[in-house]
Amino acid sequence: MSPRAFRRLETAMPWLVIVGTLLVWELAVDLFGIRQFILPAPTAVYAALVQYHEPILASAFFTLINTLLGFGIGIVVGLLIGIFIGSSRLAYAGLYPVLIGINSIPKAAIVPILVLWMGIGQPPAITTAFLLSFFPIAVNVATGLATTEPELEDVLRSLGATRLDILAKVGIPRSLPYFFASLKVSITLAFVGAVISETLASNDGIGYLMLQAASQFRTPLMFAGVTVIAAMGIATYLVCVFIERRFTGWATRKQTMAAMGGG
Amino acid sequence: MPNGALSIVDKAAAPAAAAPFVDIENVSLRYGESADTLAITDLRMTVGKGEFAAVVGPSGCGKSSLMKLVTGLLPPTTGDLRVAGARVTGPLKIVGMAFQNSTLLPWRDILSNTMLPLEIVQPHRNRLRRNRKEYEELACNLLATVGLRGFEKKHPWMLSGGMQQRTSLCRSLIHSPELLMLDEPFGALDAFTREELWAVLQDLWMQRRFTCILVTHDLREAAYLADVIYVMSARPGRIVATHRVDLPRPRTVESTFDPKFVDIVHKIRSEIAQARSDDRQRTAAAGAA
Ligand SMILES: Nc1ncnc2c1ncn2[C@@H]1O[C@H](COP(=O)(O)OP(=O)(O)OP(=O)(O)O)[C@@H](O)[C@H]1O
Ligand SMILES: [Mg+2]
Numbered sequence: 001m002s003p004r005a006f007r008r009l010e011t012a013m014p015w016l017v018i019v020g021t022l023l024v025w026e027l028a029v030d031l032f033g034i035r036q037f038i039l040p041a042p043t044a045v046y047a048a049l050v051q052y053h054e055p056i057l058a059s060a061f062f063t064l065i066n067t068l069l070g071f072g073i074g075i076v077v078g079l080l081i082g083i084f085i086g087s088s089r090l091a092y093a094g095l096y097p098v099l100i101g102i103n104s105i106p107k108a109a110i111v112p113i114l115v116l117w118m119g120i121g122q123p124p125a126i127t128t129a130f131l132l133s134f135f136p137i138a139v140n141v142a143t144g145l146a147t148t149e150p151e152l153e154d155v156l157r158s159l160g161a162t163r164l165d166i167l168a169k170v171g172i173p174r175s176l177p178y179f180f181a182s183l184k185v186s187i188t189l190a191f192v193g194a195v196i197s198e199t200l201a202s203n204d205g206i207g208y209l210m211l212q213a214a215s216q217f218r219t220p221l222m223f224a225g226v227t228v229i230a231a232m233g234i235a236t237y238l239v240c241v242f243i244e245r246r247f248t249g250w251a252t253r254k255q256t257m258a259a260m261g262g263g
Numbered sequence: 264m265p266n267g268a269l270s271i272v273d274k275a276a277a278p279a280a281a282a283p284f285v286d287i288e289n290v291s292l293r294y295g296e297s298a299d300t301l302a303i304t305d306l307r308m309t310v311g312k313g314e315f316a317a318v319v320g321p322s323g324c325g326k327s328s329l330m331k332l333v334t335g336l337l338p339p340t341t342g343d344l345r346v347a348g349a350r351v352t353g354p355l356k357i358v359g360m361a362f363q364n365s366t367l368l369p370w371r372d373i374l375s376n377t378m379l380p381l382e383i384v385q386p387h388r389n390r391l392r393r394n395r396k397e398y399e400e401l402a403c404n405l406l407a408t409v410g411l412r413g414f415e416k417k418h419p420w421m422l423s424g425g426m427q428q429r430t431s432l433c434r435s436l437i438h439s440p441e442l443l444m445l446d447e448p449f450g451a452l453d454a455f456t457r458e459e460l461w462a463v464l465q466d467l468w469m470q471r472r473f474t475c476i477l478v479t480h481d482l483r484e485a486a487y488l489a490d491v492i493y494v495m496s497a498r499p500g501r502i503v504a505t506h507r508v509d510l511p512r513p514r515t516v517e518s519t520f521d522p523k524f525v526d527i528v529h530k531i532r533s534e535i536a537q538a539r540s541d542d543r544q545r546t547a548a549a550g551a552a
Contacts, residue, residue, distance in 0.1 A: 152366040158334040159383045160356030169382065173370050250370040250418065
């Protein structure tokens with residue numbers, strides 16, 4: 001195979017796998033006569049998508065809004081905490097164990113508490129999305145800040161730079177690639193958070209829609225819901241990848257050049 | 264005063280030419296608490312204004328620590344340090360520094376890497392925005408003198424190690440510091456590039472006559488560049504010998520074959536060898552005791 005054809009095949013691979021899986025799935029359902037409320041065929045899922053597109057779209061929009069709001073708060077809080085613990089050893093010592101503790105609590109266990117405080121619906125969904133998404137951002141930004149070369153810090157300090165100067169000129173630019181990398185992880189987690197909360201405590205959203213569908217054994221509709229969540233997750237992930245490429249080219253360009261040089 | 268505790272820029276307050284610019288009196292430095300963490304002891308050293316000093320010594324003798332003491336990044340455990348007549352109590356604020364690794368910022372091009380100190384040091388910091396063109400010209404000219412014309416818009420990783428080091432040198436000089444501290448700036452370079460950069464640095468120094476302290480492992484480098492060479496003992500470091508290098512300037516690679524030059528290098532080499540063997544005997548004796 002020529003290298004060119006190989007590369008074309010490489011980009012086509014994900015699509016081939018998806019199409020292949022759907023085909024096998026469809027055939028298997030037909031062949032073994034699996035009943036629809038156990039495992040609907042892809043065509044049945046598609047039919048459900050088309051038939052219920054209005055409630056699905058409305059729910060999806062609700063979920064997307066909750067996710068993005070939670071993610072937005074997660075970015076702000078994650079950045080602040082990351083900068084704080086990344087630039088002060090005392091703050092690191094004090095806060096890092098607490099953060100690890102918070103992060104290791106299964107968030108589904110928190111939703112009832114949130115409901116107690118804020119009622120059901122949007123507030124707990126946003127909060128859960130936030131709680132899941134801020135952690136990777138905080139940890140990554142802190143790591144980026146902590147990897148500043150001590151010699152560079154010496155150079156700047158002997159010029160009379162304040163800690164704020166060093167943060168602005170070196171620390172934050174240096175941690176940007178870490179920050180953007182963490183966005184990819186966080187946006188996916190934000191979706192997880194929003195959907196968990198909607199499933200447990202909401203009258204709206206994809207999570208609620210799926211719970212309803214499940215109680216009525218409308219399995220194709222449930223699969224339609226999963227498909228929509230997956231599509232939104234992938235789309236927002238790709239947006240984050242795009243932003244990452246756009247803003248932190250300097251962190252990856254070196255490798256790309258090297259790879260190009262190697263043919 | 265915007266420049267902080269030091270009046271290095273204030274010519275009227277500058278000490279008489281005879282007074283040392285950097286004056287180190289009986290300084291010792293200890294990392295941590297216990298006795299065996301003593302890094303520097305009883306160190307005395309003076310560097311005159313506009314003088315080029317080199318510090319050589321065995322590895323781990325406290326040369327880098329000495330740089331941190333002089334620039335005020337570390338406080339001495341005992342003793343007194345003065346720079347430009349004022350006691351050093353905190354980071355000096357307008358010193359130029361360069362290290363073995365060039366520590367350039369990968370997200371900035373060569374020009375803005377060079378201009379980094381201007382964003383921090385007063386009065387440039389306040390003037391930079393309005394006089395950007397003027398400052399850029401200043402930086403371009405400096406880059407041109409070290410042979411980097413045409414590379415202003417390139418990023419550090421597109422440049423060779425030697426070119427990165429030239430950039431680092433420009434960055435340390437862009438704000439015209441009166442004191443330049445170099446810690447093995449050419450340590451990671453090949454022999455030819457290193458000799459080339461000796462000439463570059465010497466030219467810059469002859470034009471600007473800043474006071475310079477250079478830490479190096481390379482005795483030929485010290486003898487080529489310096490007016491005076493301080494030899495340090497093994498840890499805990501102190502000055503065991505001082506050599507004046509009375510060779511005419513500008514020195515060239517030819518000068519390194521001058522018998523006087525060869526003589527100094529030989530002498531220092533044997534002094535360092537002596538310092539290291541003293542150290543070994545002392546550790547052996549301590550181990551036996
Ligand atoms: N932050 C630190 N904490 C504890 N000990 C240190 C620290 N920095 C340096 N030392 C010790 O102080 C001594 C002097 O270190 P320094 O880096 O000044 O040596 P150096 O002369 O620059 O060595 P080299 O030539 O290898 O660069 C060393 O023995 C080192 O172990
Ligand atoms: Mg050193």
